Amino acid sequence: xxxxxxxxxxxxxxxxxxxxxxxxxxxxxxxxxxxxxxxxxxxxxxxxxxxxxxxxxxxxxxxxxxxxxxxxxxxxxxxxxxxxxxxxxxxxxxxxxxxxxxxxxxxxxxxxxxxxxxxxxxxxxxxxxxxxxxxxxxxxxxxxxxxxxxxxxxxxxxxxxxxxxxxxxxxxxxxxxxxxxxxxxxxxxxxxxxxxxxxxxxxxxxxxxxxxxxxxxxxxxxxxxxxxxxxxxxxxxxxxxxxxxxxxxxxxxxxxxxxxxxxxxxxxxxxxxxxxxxxxxx
Amino acid sequence: xxxxxxxxxxxxxxxxxxxxxxxxxxxxxxxxxxxxxxxxxxxxxxxxxxxxxxxxxxxxxxxxxxxxxxxxxxxxxxxxxxxxxxxxxxxxxxxxxxxxxxxxxxxxxxxxxxxxxxxxxxxxxxxxxxxxxxxxxxxxxxxxxxxxxxxxxxxxxxxxxxxxxxxxxxxxxxxxxxxxxxxxxxxxxxxxxxxxxxxxxxxxxxxxxxxxxxxxxxxxxxxxxxxxxxxxxxxxxxxxxxxxxxxx
Ligand SMILES: Nc1ncnc2c1ncn2[C@@H]1O[C@H](COP(=O)(O)OP(=O)(O)O)[C@@H](O)[C@H]1O
Ligand SMILES: [Mg+2]
Numbered sequence: 454x455x456x457x458x459x460x461x462x463x464x465x466x467x468x469x470x471x472x473x474x475x476x477x478x479x480x481x482x483x484x485x486x487x488x489x490x491x492x493x494x495x496x497x498x499x500x501x502x503x504x505x506x507x508x509x510x511x512x513x514x515x516x517x518x519x520x521x522x523x524x525x526x527x528x529x530x531x532x533x534x535x536x537x538x539x540x541x542x543x544x545x546x547x548x549x550x551x552x553x554x555x556x557x558x559x560x561x562x563x564x565x566x567x568x569x570x571x572x573x574x575x576x577x578x579x580x581x582x583x584x585x586x587x588x589x590x591x592x593x594x595x596x597x598x599x600x601x602x603x604x605x606x607x608x609x610x611x612x613x614x615x616x617x618x619x620x621x622x623x624x625x626x627x628x629x630x631x632x633x634x635x636x637x638x639x640x641x642x643x644x645x646x647x648x649x650x651x652x653x654x655x656x657x658x659x660x661x662x663x664x665x666x667x668x669x670x671x672x673x674x675x676x677x678x679x680x681x682x683x684x685x686x687x688x689x690x691x692x693x694x695x696x697x698x699x700x701x702x703x704x705x706x707x708x709x710x711x712x713x714x715x716x717x718x719x720x721x722x723x724x725x726x727x728x729x730x731x732x733x734x735x
Numbered sequence: 736x737x738x739x740x741x742x743x744x745x746x747x748x749x750x751x752x753x754x755x756x757x758x759x760x761x762x763x764x765x766x767x768x769x770x771x772x773x774x775x776x777x778x779x780x781x782x783x784x785x786x787x788x789x790x791x792x793x794x795x796x797x798x799x800x801x802x803x804x805x806x807x808x809x810x811x812x813x814x815x816x817x818x819x820x821x822x823x824x825x826x827x828x829x830x831x832x833x834x835x836x837x838x839x840x841x842x843x844x845x846x847x848x849x850x851x852x853x854x855x856x857x858x859x860x861x862x863x864x865x866x867x868x869x870x871x872x873x874x875x876x877x878x879x880x881x882x883x884x885x886x887x888x889x890x891x892x893x894x895x896x897x898x899x900x901x902x903x904x905x906x907x908x909x910x911x912x913x914x915x916x917x918x919x920x921x922x923x924x925x926x927x928x929x930x931x932x933x934x935x936x937x938x939x940x941x942x943x944x945x946x947x948x949x950x951x952x953x954x955x956x957x958x959x960x961x962x963x964x965x966x967x968x969x970x971x972x973x974x975x976x977x978x979x980x981x982x983x
Contacts, residue, residue: 469822470815472749491852498849502840574831575853576812644760732814733752 468576476579476725484578491577495585499564500592514593515600518548525665536667539610539696542601546695547664547688549597550622554630554687555655557590561634562641562648569642569735579728580721583638587631594623601695613698622690622701625713629687632716639727642734664688683712739824742905742936743787743810747819750779750805750960778960779805782819785955785965787938789825789904792931794947794968795940796975797957803940804831806957807907810938825904825936828854830894832909839883843874843893846882850897864900871926872896873919888914899926905936912941924950944972 485492522545530540537543561583565572568582598619605612641647662684663671671679679685686709693701701709755774757763780802787793787810795803808814809821811829837846847868851861869875872892874885882890891914898906908927912920927950930937941947947954947968954971956964964971 466826467822467824468812468827469820470809470812471820472816472818474815488852488855490857491855494849494852498838498841571853573808573813575829576827577853640760644758644763646759646761650760729815732808734756 473729476728478721478725481578481580481725485581485584488578488581492581492585492588495581496589496592499585499589511596515597518545518552518597519600521548529665533667533670536669539605539608541608542605542610542696543667543692544665545601545604546692547662549594549601550626550688550691551659551662551664551684552597553590553594553626554633554684555659556593557587557630558634558637559648559652559655560590561586561638562651565638565642566648573732573735579731580635580724583634584631587627587634590630591623591627610696611698613694615694615698615700618694618700619691622694622709625690625709626687628713629683629709629716632713632718632720635717635720636723639724639731642731643727658682658684662688683708683716686712740788741786741822742789742791742824743785743938744822745783745785745806745809745816745819746821748783748809748816748821749781749818750802750809750814751776751781751817752779753777778802780809780816781960783960783962784819785962787936789936790931790934791953792927792937792951793939794951794954795938795957796942796944796947796954796972797963801957802960803957804909805960807831807909807938807940811907823905826855826901827905827907828898828901828903829907830898830909830911831907832911837882837890837894840881842881843878843885844869846893847897850894851901854898854901854903856901860901868893868896868900871900871922873922888916888919891915892919895923895926899930903935905938906930907938909940910942912939912943912946920946944976948972 522541525544526541529544533540533543564582564586571577572579572582602612604610637647637651641651659665661679661682663679668676668679668685686705689705690701690709693699693705700706753771753774754777755770757766757768757771783806795806797803805814807829808831809816810823811827812821812823813829815821838849841849844865847865848858848861851858869878872889872895874889874892877885877889885893891911895908895911895915898908906927912923915923924946927937927939931950937950939947939950951968953966954964954968954975955962956971956975964974
């Protein structure tokens with residue numbers, strides 16, 4: 454509908470919905486592109502509501518990670534002095550990625566509940582609400598990274614040349630998160646308790662991922678166990694270029710690519726399977 | 736008549752829901768989906784086949800819970816049919832009951848753009864029509880106030896103004912004439928008439944039979960998820976009136 458038609462114009466646009474036919478990703482992509490304006494409005498709405506159009510709103514979002522950083526720095530900086538000098542950078546560089554993942558998945562589920570009435574009133578690509586939450590989350594990551602760089606300058610942590618790799622890292626983190634969010638939003642439309650369960654599980658997941666502590670404190674024989682958690686790679690790929698000043702190892706990069714694309718594929722498959730029955734639960 | 740002349744085609748469309756819904760993951764884990772799968776269906780629409788040609792003004796009448804909104808939703812592609820096929824040709828602007836996708840925290844003006852985007856229209860396209868929308872909706876004084884401060888009638892005015900300003904090929908109106916006052920209703924009627932003369936397709940769900948009779952040439956009577964009657968407005972409305980009167 455993006456092409457403004459006038460009365461009696463060509464009725465070339467034909468939309469056919471057949472029972473039992475799942476969404477096709479090609480048509481969903483085309484539909485999303487046709488609704489680029491809506492995507493912009495949704496992201497804009499999300500950011501203005503979050504930041505309440507003020508600097509104060511922005512500081513408020515940053516306050517939580519910064520407080521955590523302060524607490525963890527006070528508690529752990531001396532303990533991990535050898536393994537992780539500049540602990541504040543060590544922590545924040547991974548926490549930014551973690552926070553994006555945690556916030557996006559939880560917010561996407563809240564957004565579907567929030568936008569349920571909307572989805573019953575207009576025909577829009579169903580995944581657009583999840584996508585918009587992921588995009589506004591990425592904007593948030595960008596702002597958080599600026600704050601992190603400022604902190605690094607203040608405390609004298611080196612800003613490495615490897616920062617050029619960061620957009621690639623964020624793309625992979627974004628894909629992984631979007632795929633996970635797609636599956637979780639679909640499940641949360643059907644089951645009201647999924648959101649609570651995910652929200653309750655997030656803190657545990659935070660401690661299971663080497664964000665606060667270096668992975669090297671885990672004894673060698675248990676490390677494979679920790680590495681079953683895909684988030685290990687997802688935070689590592691962001692931390693490497695910021696904190697260590699290295700490009701991710703082929704292992705980290707390869708695994709990240711596989712799990713990001715895997716998450717998008719599996720997330721989409723779950724979403725498309727459940728989408729035709731969303732309306733009954735909204 | 737050529738099939739390509741139809742704005743909307745429903746072919747054996749049913750929309751159905753399971754009577755027993757599973758609302759929690761824990762319940763699904765504990766008791767499984769067996770009860771859900773065995774439960775009977777509730778129908779929102781049941782085996783409905785109809786075609787609405789381009790440029791026709793059609794009224795849909797029927798008691799509450801009959802399936803009128805469901806019919807509009809399927810026609811607009813908002814919900815897929817559980818059985819059968821739904822098809823629309825050309826752009827469709829649905830105006831469903833009470834506030835078609837508005838955001839309470841945004842101002843009326845911002846909502847024009849937000850609502851436009853929901854209907855697939857760009858900012859530039861909406862900007863060119865914003866003055867007309869504000870003038871028609873008659874709420875210029877409060878257009879920059881947050882939408883949560885609006886009355887239901889004001890929201891309906893804005894929704895109607897946006898949906899009719901974007902010049903869609905087909906416009907679907909679900910009980911939105913009921914909320915406005917008399918003068919707004921007259922304005923709406925005039926605009927719908929202009930739409931029809933210009934060759935747009937209009938489908939109106941309304942309980943106001945006189946309004947339906949004056950606007951529409953054809954009326955579809957829906958009850959208990961089925962089409963009871965479909966024909967010339969005067970005939971169907973007369974039958975509906977007789978039925979409702981005898982049922983009292
Ligand atoms: N999500 C849903 N789950 C179960 N039943 C539903 C759902 N949505 C609608 N229905 C049923 O479908 C029927 C038709 O509803 P609707 O089209 O809204 O009626 P109306 O003619 O008043 O607009 C109603 O009986 C309603 O209970
Ligand atoms: Mg209704």
